[in-house]
Amino acid sequence: MLAHYTPSRVSESPQAAVPGPIRSLFDGYQCHPTAWDELFAAPGRPHPHCESLVSRQGELTISEFQHLRGNADLVFINQGITFSVYADRRGVEKIFPFDLIPRPVAAAEWKTIESGLHQRIQALNLFLFDIYNDQRILKEGIVPADLALQSKAYRPEMVGFEPPGRQYLHVVGSDLVRDATGKFLVLEDNGRTPSGVSYVLENRVVMKKLFPKLFQRFRVRRVEDYPQRLREALGAVAPPASGDSPCVVLLSPGPYNSAYFEHSFLARHMGVELVLGPDLFVHEDRVFLKTTRGPKRVDVIYRRLDDDFLDPEVFRSDSLLGVPGLMRAYRAGNVTLANAVGTGVADDKAIYPFVEEMIRFYLAEEPILGNVPTYICARPTELAYVLEHLEELVVKPVAESGGYGLLMGPSSTVAQRSEFAAKIRENPRNYIAQPVVTLSTCPTWTDEGLAPRHVDLRPYVVSGTSSWVLPGGLTRTALVKGSLVVNSSQGGGSKDTWVMEDGR
Amino acid sequence: MISRVAEHCLWLSRYLERAENTARILEVNETLLLDFDVPVEQQWRPLLIISGIHDVPGEIDGEAVQNYLTWEPANPSSIVSSIVAARENARIIREVISADMWERINYYHLWIKSDEARLLYSRSRTEFYCQIKRMNQLIHGITEGTMSHGEAWDFYLLGKYLERGCQTARILDVKYHILLPRPELIGTPIDIAHWMAILTSCSGYEPFHKKRLSGDLGISVADFLILDPLFPRSVRYCVSRAQRALHAISGQPISDPGNAVEHAIDTLVHWLNQVNIDELVKSGLHEELTQVVNQIHKIGELVHLTYFDVQVGGLAETSESGLPSTSMSEEDDPASVAKARVSGSSSQSQSQAAQEFQSVS
Numbered sequence: 001m002l003a004h005y006t007p008s009r010v011s012e013s014p015q016a017a018v019p020g021p022i023r024s025l026f027d028g029y030q031c032h033p034t035a036w037d038e039l040f041a042a043p044g045r046p047h048p049h050c051e052s053l054v055s056r057q058g059e060l061t062i063s064e065f066q067h068l069r070g071n072a073d074l075v076f077i078n079q080g081i082t083f084s085v086y087a088d089r090r091g092v093e094k095i096f097p098f099d100l101i102p103r104p105v106a107a108a109e110w111k112t113i114e115s116g117l118h119q120r121i122q123a124l125n126l127f128l129f130d131i132y133n134d135q136r137i138l139k140e141g142i143v144p145a146d147l148a149l150q151s152k153a154y155r156p157e158m159v160g161f162e163p164p165g166r167q168y169l170h171v172v173g174s175d176l177v178r179d180a181t182g183k184f185l186v187l188e189d190n191g192r193t194p195s196g197v198s199y200v201l202e203n204r205v206v207m208k209k210l211f212p213k214l215f216q217r218f219r220v221r222r223v224e225d226y227p228q229r230l231r232e233a234l235g236a237v238a239p240p241a242s243g244d245s246p247c248v249v250l251l252s253p254g255p256y257n258s259a260y261f262e263h264s265f266l267a268r269h270m271g272v273e274l275v276l277g278p279d280l281f282v283h284e285d286r287v288f289l290k291t292t293r294g295p296k297r298v299d300v301i302y303r304r305l306d307d308d309f310l311d312p313e314v315f316r317s318d319s320l321l322g323v324p325g326l327m328r329a330y331r332a333g334n335v336t337l338a339n340a341v342g343t344g345v346a347d348d349k350a351i352y353p354f355v356e357e358m359i360r361f362y363l364a365e366e367p368i369l370g371n372v373p374t375y376i377c378a379r380p381t382e383l384a385y386v387l388e389h390l391e392e393l394v395v396k397p398v399a400e401s402g403g404y405g406l407l408m409g410p411s412s413t414v415a416q417r418s419e420f421a422a423k424i425r426e427n428p429r430n431y432i433a434q435p436v437v438t439l440s441t442c443p444t445w446t447d448e449g450l451a452p453r454h455v456d457l458r459p460y461v462v463s464g465t466s467s468w469v470l471p472g473g474l475t476r477t478a479l480v481k482g483s484l485v486v487n488s489s490q491g492g493g494s495k496d497t498w499v500m501e502d503g504r
Numbered sequence: 505m506i507s508r509v510a511e512h513c514l515w516l517s518r519y520l521e522r523a524e525n526t527a528r529i530l531e532v533n534e535t536l537l538l539d540f541d542v543p544v545e546q547q548w549r550p551l552l553i554i555s556g557i558h559d560v561p562g563e564i565d566g567e568a569v570q571n572y573l574t575w576e577p578a579n580p581s582s583i584v585s586s587i588v589a590a591r592e593n594a595r596i597i598r599e600v601i602s603a604d605m606w607e608r609i610n611y612y613h614l615w616i617k618s619d620e621a622r623l624l625y626s627r628s629r630t631e632f633y634c635q636i637k638r639m640n641q642l643i644h645g646i647t648e649g650t651m652s653h654g655e656a657w658d659f660y661l662l663g664k665y666l667e668r669g670c671q672t673a674r675i676l677d678v679k680y681h682i683l684l685p686r687p688e689l690i691g692t693p694i695d696i697a698h699w700m701a702i703l704t705s706c707s708g709y710e711p712f713h714k715k716r717l718s719g720d721l722g723i724s725v726a727d728f729l730i731l732d733p734l735f736p737r738s739v740r741y742c743v744s745r746a747q748r749a750l751h752a753i754s755g756q757p758i759s760d761p762g763n764a765v766e767h768a769i770d771t772l773v774h775w776l777n778q779v780n781i782d783e784l785v786k787s788g789l790h791e792e793l794t795q796v797v798n799q800i801h802k803i804g805e806l807v808h809l810t811y812f813d814v815q816v817g818g819l820a821e822t823s824e825s826g827l828p829s830t831s832m833s834e835e836d837d838p839a840s841v842a843k844a845r846v847s848g849s850s851s852q853s854q855s856q857a858a859q860e861f862q863s864v865s
Contacts, residue, residue, distance in 0.1 A: 290507045
C-alpha cells in the first residue's frame with residue numbers, strides 16, 4: 001500500500017529534450033528531479049556498482065531492446081506464467097509486466113538489508129510468542145495492550161500454544177522503500193502469506209536467457225536456492241514425532257486463486273504435493289491426505305490460505321477451502337502450520353510503529369533498518385508535532401485499512417486540516433502520521449522510451465530453526481508516470497533484482 | 505498420489521484424446537462423400553448423433569455441424585472445449601506433469617485460441633484437422649518421453665485408452681446411423697467408400713489392408729476395428745491397455761483382479777477375447793457397440809469410486825489392520841463433480857458437466 005505517498009513532479013518525456021534519433025538505450029535518459037535513482041548517481045553518471053551494467057546494456061539499440069522485450073513476453077506467455085483476471089468469467093490470464101532493466105543492489109547495501117531483516121524478524125517472532133503467552137511487552141507498556149489484543153488478526157486460539165521451535169514467521173516478505181537520500185526503510189511487514197517469490201525466480205530465468213553475457217561478466221548472487229531452502233526450513237519445524245522424512249504439503253486455495261501459478265511453482269520446485277482443502281481431512285486430531293492408496297499422514301502444511309479460511313470449525317464456518325478440525329490437530333502438536341496462525345497481528349498497521357521499540361525491548365539492539373518515521377498521536381509530544389505540521393504529513397487512522405479516512409497533508413485544504421485536527425484531538429490513540437516519502441526510481445521502459453519509474457523492494461526471509469534472506473527479491477515498479485503504486489493489481493510491473501557479490 | 509491429482513491426469517488425457525478423435529471424424533467426413541451425391545443431412549447428422557446430440561431440430565448444414573463440433577464453447581465435446589479443458593486440467597496439476605508437456609499443452613491452447621488457427625480453418629479444413637492430430641501426437645510423444653512412468657502416467661494411459669476405445673466404438677456406430685434410412689445402399693460403391701472413410705479416420709486403412717482382403721468388406725472392417733488384438737485404436741486393444749494401466753496402478757497381477765473396477769474390465773476383456781464378429785453381427789452390431797460403450801462408462805465410474813472418492817470412513821474401518829483402503833461408497837464426491845470433468849456420452853450429463861465447469865472457471 002503506497003497510497004499515502006504523493007507523487008513529486010516528474011520531468012517531461014526523456015526524449016523531448018534530446019534532438020535527433022536516439023540510437024542506444026540509455027541515451028537521453030533523464031533522472032527524476034528529486035527521487036533517488038537506482039542506476040544513476042547523476043545524469044549520465046551511474047553508481048559505481050552499476051557502471052558495467054549501464055555500459056553493457058547501453059550498447060543495445062532501441063530496436064534490439066524491443067526485440068528482447070518481445071522475446072521475454074513470449075517466454076512468460078508460452079510457459080503460462082500468468083495471473084487470472086477475476087472479472088472475466090472465461091478466465092482470461094494476463095502476464096505480469098516485466099521490465100528488462102535490472103535493479104542492482106550493491107553488496108554493502110545488501111549486507112545492511114540482510115542483517116536488518118534478520119534482526120527485525122527475530123524481534124517480530126519474539127513479539128508473537130510474547131503476546132500469545134506472558135504478554136511482557138504489553139505489561140511493560142511498550143506496546144499498548146488494546147492495540148495488540150483488539151487487532152482483527154489477533155487469535156485467542158493461539159494463547160498458551162507454543163509452535164515447534166517457537167517459530168511463527170516461516171516466510172516473511174517485508175516491503176522496503178528507498179527515500180530520496182538513498183536510505184532503505186521498511187514500509188510494511190508481510191507475515192501472513194506473502195506472495196511474489198515465484199516471479200523473482202522466473203524473472204531471473206528469463207534474464208539469463210536474454211542476457212547470458214551479462215551474467216558471465218557480473219557476479220550476481222543466485223536466487224535459485226529459494227525452494228530448497230524453504231523445503232529444508234519446513235522440514236526442520238515438523239512435529240518431533242514425524243520422523244526423518246516428514247510429509248510436507250503446500251495448501252492452496254485452488255486453481256482459481258490469482259497466485260495459483262506460484263503455489264504450483266513452489267510445490268514443483270520443492271518437490272512437495274500441492275493440495276487443496278478437500279484433499280485433506282482430520283481424524284483423531286491428525287491430518288491425512290486422500291491418496292489413491294488411501295489416507296496418508298501429513299506433518300507440515302505450508303499454507304497459502306488466510307487464517308479466516310483454514311478451519312471452518314474455528315474460523316469462518318462458510319469456508320470450503322479449509323480443513324475442518326485442522327486447528328485441533330495443530331494445537332495437539334500433530335501438524336505444523338507455516339506460517340503459524342495469528343501472525344497477522346505482527347504486521348498490523350497499528351503495531352508497525354512499535355517495531356523499532358520491540359527490537360530494543362527484546363534484543364537490546366538499535367534497529368538496523370528503520371521504519372518510515374511515524375508519529376504516534378497517543379504520545380503528547382508527537383501529537384503536538386503532528387498538529388503543527390499537518391500540511392507536510394499523511395495522517396492515518398490505525399483502525400482503518402485500504403487508505404480510508406486518511407489526510408494527505410500536502411494536497412489538503414485549510415478546512416480539511418482543521419476538521420481533521422479536531423478528530424485527532426478527540427481520539428489521538430486512533431491516529432498515526434508519516435512524512436511523505438518520495439520512492440526511489442529506476443530506468444524503466446515506457447511508451448516514450450526509458451524513463452524513471454518508482455520502485456519498491458520485497459525481500460523474502462525464510463525461517464526454520466534459523467533464518468535465511470534470499471539475496472534478491474521482488475522489485476515492483478510503477479509503470480505510470482509519477483505513480484507510486486507498484487501493486488500488480490494496479491498495473492505495476494516487476495524487475496529482476498541483482499544483489500551483487502562482494503567487491504562489485 | 506493425491507486422488508484429485510490422479511483424476512486430473514485421467515481427464516487431461518481423455519480430453520486430448522477426445523479433441524483428436526473429433527478432428528479425425530470431421531476430417532474424414534469432410535472429404536468422404538466428395539465423389540457421391542449424398543444428401544447433406546445424411547452426411548452430417550450422424551456426427552451429431554455420435555457426439556451424443558440427438559435432438560437438433562430442422563435442416564442440418566455441414567458448415568454448422570463442423571462449426572459446432574470444432575468451435576462451439578457451449579458444446580463440451582467440441583475441439584476447442586476439449587482443448588480448454590485439457591489445458592485447465594494440466595494447469596491444475598502443473599507440478600505433476602513435465603515442463604515440456606505443460607509448455608506444449610499451453611501452446612496448443614494458445615494456438616486454438618489464435619487468429620492463426622481460425623485462418624487455417626477457413627483456408628484448409630483438412631490441414632486444420634491434420635494440425636490438431638499432429639499436435640496431439642506431439643503432446644503424447646512428449647509425455648511418453650518426459651513424464652515419469654509412475655502412477656500419474658498410468659492414470660494418463662487409463663484415461664487415454666478408455667476414451668479411445670469408446671470413440672472407436674462410436675465411429676463404427678456412425679455407419680449404423682448413416683445406413684439406417686437406406687438399407688438398399690449396402691454393398692454399393694458408396695457403402696464401400698463409407699467403410700474406407702471409417703478406417704481412415706482411425707488411421708487403419710493401411711494396417712487393415714495388410715491383414716485381410718477377402719470376405720464382406722463391412723464385416724471385415726468391423727472385425728478389425730473391434731477385435732484386432734494389435735491395432736492401437738481397436739476396441740479390444742484399447743480395453744486391454746486400459747486393463748494393463750489399472751493393474752499397474754494397483755500392483756495386482758492381471759490374472760487376479762482385486763477390486764470392483766478390475767473385475768469389471770476383466771469381464772469386458774474376456775468377452776472381447778472370445779467373441780467373434782459373426783456373433784456380433786448376428787445379435788446386431790449397433791446393440792453390441794452400445795453395450796461396449798456402456799461398459800466402458802461403467803468402468804469409468806468404478807475408477808472414480810475406487811481411486812478418486814476417498815472417504816474418511818475408509819480410515820476408521822481399517823485403522824486396526826493398518827492397511828487403510830479406499831472407500832467403495834456409491835455416493836458421488838461433490839467436490840469432484842465441480843471439477844472440469846465431463847463423463848460419458850449422454851448430452852445431458854455433458855451439458856451438466858459443462859455448466860459445472862463454467863461455473864467454477
